[in-house]
Every structure is written in structure tokens, then in C-alpha cells.
Amino acid sequence: MKIIDKHPDLLATLSKFDIFDGVAPEAIQWLIDHAEYRLYHDAETFLKSEEPAEHMFLTVKGTYLLRFRQGNEFRDINESGSGSVTGLLPFSRMKKYTGYGIAVNDLEILALHRDCFVEMARVSYELTQNLVATMSSRIKTFTEQRLQEEKLMSLGKLSAGLAHELNNPAAALVRSADELYQRLHQSPERFKSIITMRVTPEETDALNEILFAKARQGPIKELSLLEREDCKDELLDWFEDHDVDNADDIAETFLDFGLHLSDAEAMKAALNGKELNAMMWWIESTLSMERLVQEIRESADRIGSLVGSVKVYTHMDQSQDLQPSDLHEGIRSSMIMLKHQFKEKGIQVIKDFDPEMPLVKVFPGQINQVWTNLIDNAIDAIPATNGVLKVRTYTKNHKAIVDIIDNGAGIPETVLNKIFDPFFTTKEVGKGTGMGLEITRRIVLKHHGEINVKSKPGETIFTVCLPL
Template sequence: MPIAPKPEDLLQQIQAFDTFSEIPPEALQWMIDASDYHLYKKGEALFRPGDAVDHMQVIVSGQYVIRATRGGQTLELGVFETGYITGVLPFSRMTHAQAEGIALQPTYTLELHRQHFTEMVNRSYALTQALVARMSDRVRDFTSQRFQAEKLMALGKLSAGLAHELNNPASAMVRNAQELYQKVHSTPEKFKAIMTMGISPEQTDQINAILFGKIQEAPSLSLSLMEREERLDDMLDWLEDHDIEGAEDISETFADFGMTAEELSGIEKIVGGHPLPSILWWMESTLSLERLVEEINEASNRISSLVRSIKDYSHMDRGLALEPVDVHEGLKSTLTMLRHQLKGKQIELVQDFCQSAPAVQGFAGELNQIWTNLIVNAVDAMPPGGRLIVRTYPDREYVCVDIEDNGSGIPEEDQTRIFEPFFTTKPMGEGTGMGLDIVKKIVDRHKGKITLDSKPGRTVFTLCFPTA
């Protein structure tokens, strides 16, 4: 970046900024003399992800935006204007940029290399103190933004999964309701055929016994695909031999309820040949309606279960005080919320729960945030077809939860740093580096313990919380 000439009134411009308003002019003049002055044209980058950060940058005039890529999406983290200080500051550990800063208009910056920070400390305590205070404010603001980004990323994943999970039963209800409508509207003709077939009350009772016996047996019916196909073929042959119209539809419905060709022969013996087609179509219609109503009921129960899981997960009806919490409830609702991610990678889930483990004293919503972060990390670390084990067990005065995966593991040199804010082992743009920091803070808040045991093929996070 070419160096621009410094304007004569640069000291007066700098003194107008809040950070420097109380700093002696001679200290500010030293900073100006030791710094370079740059112009960034509209659209130019002040910094990009991965760039080494060696300068403190004071925005003398202009405006720029910070953008970061997360999960394949570009997020705007804020627009910063005249007077803002970015880049590295005294005592900061920043080494590389994690986002990009793009000038929105011609932007002039005063840039001081970090090699001058030691001299700054010796020359002006007031200037150093003002910049350190600015760094503290920036860390607080940035941490707040990253916490929010982490929550939004987690919410986005949960929302995508829930949309998928809710779509399946909702689509089934719509589809079955439409089929039910068609079935009901085809009833008059079938009813007319039944009324004119002239069977006795005794025959009707015998047919009803067969029909409702099949309805009662249906929930416990367990046929292999081969067994069902054999019965279907036998019934189809029987129906075609008896010139029954719509044999395929009847045989499909009857096969779902475990009917056999032998039972069709039994029905023929009861009613004779003439009313047989009407009887079979009436039975098919009744069984179809039973199946459709049961599928609608199952789909609605699935939606109800998901809504209940959302409520349990968010604990939106709970207060803000510590209370006894059953970790199993939170783990189950979290796994329900993340079911779509598990299915998406064909992850085998093993739930090894000790149901007799006592409750812990805590905030249920915060504990669910722990389970979410750790399980999402485990899923991300595993290849398709991986294995996730969620285990609970009592350990003296604690209840412990293991989240175990068979992914690639965490490198040994990174294991001591994973709970640091902003540290991530994920590629740039795929993680905020705040997930495990959030987990550690919540565990500490609950006076619990968290440990890690990781090697390729087996990573286990163990969390232990005091019993209630």
C-alpha cells in the first residue's frame, strides 16, 4: 500500500477522537511521526483473512466494513468509521486477520507498526493505557458478536433439521388427507352395491369378525418383504381367477393387513359368489380408511412430539433460578432436534443412559447448549457412517455425561487450546472458535468439570456436574 503525505492538521484530527482526547499532544505527535499514512480507495481491502497483522490502524477519515465467511455464507460484522482503531494493539496477542475489511469510501488510516509499542510504553503511559482500554472494549464487543454468531449458526442448523423433520409428517398428513377425501367420495357407489347384495345378518357378523380381527392384529403384524410379496402374489392370482375388478388395489390393501388367499376362500364360502366383489370392495374401503386415519394420527403425533421436544429443549416455560435437572430429558430433546444431521451422515447413535442417575442442579437451557455444541462438533468430526455414543453414569457426588465419537480426533498439540476463545481446528470460515469456550463457561458456572481424551478414531468429552 503506497504511503500518502500526512496532512498538516493531522494532530488536530487525531485529538478530536474520543480515545485520544485526553492524551498529551507530544505523545500523539510521536505516534504520528512513527506511523505511516495510507489511503485505501473504495473497494480496496484494509486486510483479508489470513493476513499477518503487524500494525495498529487508526481510521482518520472514511468508512469500511468487516465481513466474514461462516458455513459458506458471508456475514457482515459491522461498519466502522472515522475515529475507529483496528489492527493490533499494545499487549494484544493478535497475529492474523480472521475476516476482511473493505473500504466503502476513500479511507485514510494512520498505521503504527508493533515494533514501536515498547517505545510507546516508555514514552507515554497515558497513550498506552488509552489503547489498552480500547483493546478491552474491542475484545468485549467482538466476543459478544461471536457469541451471537455462534448462537445463530446453531439456530440455523437446528432450524434446517426441524424444517426437514416437520416436513415429512406434514406432507404425509396432506397426502393421506387427500386420499381420504377421494375414498370418502367414492363411498356412495360402493354403499349402493352393499345394500343390494342381500346377505343375512349372520353372514354380516362373520365378515365383520374377519374384518375387525385384521384391524386388531395389524399393529402387531410383522411380515418380511418376501412374505408380503408371496401373499400379495397369491391373493392377486386368486382375485384375477375370480374376475374381481381392481384386483391389484384390493390385494395391496389386504397384504398390508396380513390377509391370505386362504382367507379369501373362506369369505367366498360365507357369502357365495354373487355378492363377493361388493364384499371385498367394502372390506378394502374399510381397511384403507383405517390405514389412512392411522397414518394421519401417527404423523400428527410425530409433529406433536417434535413441538414438545422444542419446548423441552428451549425450556421456555422455566424460570431463571437453579433447579434440579434430569440430564436425560435434555439429551433426548437435543438428539431429537439434531436427528436430521445424524441421518444426513448416517451416524449410528448409541444411547447408553443410566436412568437411575440423580438430577443435577442447574439451568436446563444452558445444559442443552452444551449438548448441542458437543454433539454438532462430534458429527462434524465424523465421516459418513460414523458412530456417536452418548453415555450417562453417576460418579460419587457427580453425574457424568460422555459424548464420544469415532472421528479423526483432535491433534495433541491443540488439545490444551481448544477451550480458548476464538481458537478452532476447523478450516477458516467453518467455525467461530466460540463453541467450546461457551461450553467451558457454562460448565464452570455449574461448578462442574470437563475433560477430553482424544486420539484418532476415538474422542471423548466427559462432563461431570454436582448432583442436586
């Protein structure tokens, strides 16, 4: 940094800036006379985070970059040029700078010390008003930009979670449909072999009775690995004795549907001594297609359930007014959106829900964002092994209370009172904007509620209280 002489035409230059619109030339000259004229070369820092806020900076010539720290890295916000104001402003409560101002090229700045602010207000109300209004507008724009970034990141997480959850049922549906297609193309040959057997209606009815009796019996008893292998060996020996081809595939399908050696014997008896090979293949094909259709139905139901969860989560099919809502339904939907993250980290999820919890009047789409932000933060904090997330609900003092508890390392006491501040984050660049908890707090306050946090190593509890 170098203090340089003020140009004779500095008044004419400043008078052209929008910030001095309606300000008398005498007031602008007062600012020039009382400010220090500084030159910063490219990459020099004129404003440093955590340093005492002592000056207001007015850019006369050049460009600077605003930069904020996120965790152990830095995030560049925007560039500003001639006529822009940053640093401390009149009537501001700022004690320390919250970011960094870095010259992009040679930067000429007027630096006015805070000790001059009182006199400036006496000299020109218009000048003071313009400075405050301009910076307030910049803060509003900056905040809106960061809020938009946070919403986009939330949307990205929602999209990633939904895509991840949809991937499995969609892949299963395609896989089952392909296999069903292949089996249908094999059916003509098998049908031909069945027709040549000249099976009577009575024999067909007997076989159907065996098959449908199994279908009506309800859930199939799950066999242990040893039990399944024993049953399979029995079937394989039986098929070999009766010259049944592809016995291994048929045996697997039989066991999947709970058919054992006694059922194979019953089928043989129903056919009255006719050749078994073609019939066993026909039965296996019929059962396999039944299984594939069931898998397709289950996959489609799962996709429908996920889409339904998204509708509940976003509340896009209802009005945006306060509505009596089941908080548990919103929490469950939020968990579904983040389910893939639970799986990736092997997190144990405990839901301790109050069955008597009454409906609560909320803006459902907004309150679901609260659960998502808090649960997502908990997932980040939870260790890679033996992670536990607990969500507890109860009522107290005519309030609905939701506790979100994780067994992570905890929040350091030095930053505990800052976590709801705008732009404060301990996450790396790209993993958070520092607005998630601030947005969460704002939504809770909009509902006339409260949000608090208690933390120690191994237990962090975020508590949301909503009036009933």
C-alpha cells in the same frame, strides 16, 4: 507501505477524535512525536495474522477492513475509519496478531511501537486509559456480534433440523388425507352396490366378526417377501375364480391387515352365496380407510412429539432458574434436532446411558446447547462412511459425566489447545464462527463444571463434568 511526513495540522485533527476526549494536547503531541506516520495504499495489508504484535495503530485518515481466517478461507468482519484503534494496546498480553488489517482506500496511520507504552503511561494516564477503554469496548462489541452470529447459526441448524424432521410426517399426513378424501368420494357407489345385495344383519355381524377379530389380534406377523408373494398368488387365484374385480389392490390390502385365503373363504361363507364382487370392494375400502386414519393419527402424533422435543430442548415452558433436570432427556432432544444429519451421513448412534444417573441442577436450555454444539461438531468430524457417534453417561467423584465420542480423523495436536479459544475454527466460512466451543466452555463453567478433550486418529472424546 510508505513512511510520510506528519502534517502540521495533525494535532488539530487528532484532538477532534472521541478517543482523545479529556486528553491534554501535550499528551496527544507526545503520541504524534513518538509514532511513525505511515501511508498504505488500497488493498495493502498493515496487520498480518501470526506476526509478532509490535505496534498500536491509530487511523488518521481512510478506512480499513478486519479479516479473520476460518479454515482455508477468510471472513471479513467489519470496516473502521478515522479515530479507530487496533493492533497491540497497553497492558495487553497479545503476542501475535490474530487477524488481518487491510486498507480499503489510501490509509494514513500512526503506528506506535510497544517500547513506548511504559513512557506513555507516565506522560498521560488519561491517554492510556482512553486507549485501553476504547479498544476494550470494541472487543466487547465485536465479541457480542460474533456471539449473535453463533446463536443465529445454531437457530438455523435447529430450524433446519426441525423442518426436515417435520417434513416426513407432514407429507404423510397430507398424502393420507388426500387419499382418504378420494376414497370417501367413491363410497356412495360402493354403498349403493352393497344395498342392492340385501345383506342381512346376521351376515353383517358374521363379516364384522371376521374383520374385528383381525383388528383385535395385535401386531400382524411380518411376512418375508417370498411368503407374501405366495399368499398373494393364492388370493389372486381365488378372486379370479369368484369374478372379483381389481383383485390385485384387494389382495394387497388383505395382506396388509393379515387376511389370507382362509379369511376370504370365511367371508364367502358368511354371505351365504351372495355375489362377492361388491362386498370385497366394500371390505377393501373399509380396511383402507382404517389404515389411512391410522397413518394420519401416527403422523399427527409424530408432529406432536417433535414439538414436545423442541419445548424440552429450548425449555421455553419453564422458568430460567437452575432446575433438577434429567440430562438424558436433554441429550435425546438434542439428537432429535440433529437426526436428519445422522441419516444423511449414515451415522451409527450408540447411547450408553447410566440408568442410575440422578437429576442434575442446571439451566436446561443452556445445557442443551452444550449437547447440541458438541454433537454437531462430532457429526462434522465423523467420516462419510462407517461413522459412529457414542454418548456415554456415568457418575464419578460426585459428578455427572457425559462423554461424546466420535470416530473421526481426530484433532491435530498442534491446535488441540486452541479449540476453546474465541473465534478459532477449522471449519469453512459459513459453517462456523469459531464461537461454538467457546460458548460451550462458558456454559459449562457457569455450571461450575469442567470440559476436556482427548483426541487421536479414530477417536475424539469431549468430556463434560457437572457437579451433583
